[in-house]
Amino acid sequence: MADAEQPRLPRSYSRLTVITILLLVAVGAAIVIIDRKQVALLMQTSDWSYLIGAVAFTGLSYLAGSATFLVIMRIFKNRLGIAHLLNIGMVSMVLQNLIGPPSGMSVRILLLGRHGVKNSEIVASSLLLSYFKNLLYFSLIPISLIWIVVSHPLPAFGAATILLIIAVLIVLLVVASSIAFYARLRAFVLRGIGRAWRKVSKRDIQKHLDQFSESLTLGTDNLRRKKENRLPLAVTIVVDVGTTLAVLWFCFAALGIEVDPWVLFTGFNFGITLTIISFIPGDIGVQEASMAGVFALFGVPFSQGVIAAVLFRVVYYFVPFILTLPLYWKLLREKVAEVKSEAPGTKP
Numbered sequence: 001m002a003d004a005e006q007p008r009l010p011r012s013y014s015r016l017t018v019i020t021i022l023l024l025v026a027v028g029a030a031i032v033i034i035d036r037k038q039v040a041l042l043m044q045t046s047d048w049s050y051l052i053g054a055v056a057f058t059g060l061s062y063l064a065g066s067a068t069f070l071v072i073m074r075i076f077k078n079r080l081g082i083a084h085l086l087n088i089g090m091v092s093m094v095l096q097n098l099i100g101p102p103s104g105m106s107v108r109i110l111l112l113g114r115h116g117v118k119n120s121e122i123v124a125s126s127l128l129l130s131y132f133k134n135l136l137y138f139s140l141i142p143i144s145l146i147w148i149v150v151s152h153p154l155p156a157f158g159a160a161t162i163l164l165i166i167a168v169l170i171v172l173l174v175v176a177s178s179i180a181f182y183a184r185l186r187a188f189v190l191r192g193i194g195r196a197w198r199k200v201s202k203r204d205i206q207k208h209l210d211q212f213s214e215s216l217t218l219g220t221d222n223l224r225r226k227k228e229n230r231l232p233l234a235v236t237i238v239v240d241v242g243t244t245l246a247v248l249w250f251c252f253a254a255l256g257i258e259v260d261p262w263v264l265f266t267g268f269n270f271g272i273t274l275t276i277i278s279f280i281p282g283d284i285g286v287q288e289a290s291m292a293g294v295f296a297l298f299g300v301p302f303s304q305g306v307i308a309a310v311l312f313r314v315v316y317y318f319v320p321f322i323l324t325l326p327l328y329w330k331l332l333r334e335k336v337a338e339v340k341s342e343a344p345g346t347k348p
Contacts, residue, residue: 054250061243124215
């Protein structure tokens with residue numbers, strides 16, 4: 001049985017979706033009004049045939065992300081049907097990218113909980129998946145910073161600052177990995193979180209934290225024992241991130257904007273990474289501004305960078321959302337018995 005009664009997907013996510021769309025429209029309108037000449041120039045030099053490649057690589061990225069979700073669920077010994085897990089991975093990834101991680105988590109709790117998957121297992125598997133993907137993103141930041149130091153002469157203070165940032169990132173990655181893979185350290189951290197939460201809210205959540213820790217331990221132990229899962233996990237995550245970067249390149253190409261591969265890589269890296277720590281619904285404006293800001297540092301006009309980033313958001317975030325609405329509706333209407341018949345080994 002699941003840990004608790006399965007919640008319906010909160011209505012707030014529907015409102016957040018509408019807000020995200022309206023914000024994107026507002027950003028686009030502001031760009032057109034403020035920099036009409038630049039927009040007109042891009043319309044003359046654009047080649048929209050590149051959008052075919054952008055859409056194709058978007059599909060590959062989401063397929064790779066869904067496959068990563070399948071591998072993670074197998075690591076946690078979930079035996080639901082392959083197609084069903086891929087579909088859940090797809091719709092949850094779409095909502096997570098569009099609105100934020102809580103929405104993707106809620107979809108998984110809603111859809112997997114109907115088949116007896118424990119909430120603690122869903123949360124643990126989702127966080128482990130996010131950990132591995134974010135680990136790759138944050139690991140790429142030092143590469144970008146080293147490229148900046150090597151290719152662009154900096155004063156001693158600037159170089160020292162970048163080296164300090166790299167050192168801090170490495171320490172944070174080591175700490176995060178230790179918490180994820182060492183049960184004793186994780187238990188110590190979770191006990192501290194539980195005590196702090198109890199003092200602030202007067203509610204005891206230690207039992208739920210312990211269940212989460214046990215589920216995460218199960219997953220990490222299985223990952224250590226079953227080495228055959230490591231390569232598929234690594235490959236699908238790398239393909240997911242690599243194809244996402246390719247989508248951004250196609251968006252620049254569609255607008256006729258030439259950008260150096262290293263500049264594209266650096267802008268993409270900082271733009272995506274900042275959205276991970278953003279508290280704005282859908283990260284509207286954060287990703288666009290951070291990407292365009294980095295591109296501007298290396299010679300790409302700021303307005304062109306913003307337009308390319310907005311086009312990237314439309315292709316990579318909104319198009320999949322629209323295309324997967326029928327799939328989400330199908331999953332909501334699917335009978336539990338039909339899915340269980342595909343995977344009789346699934347435990348309630």
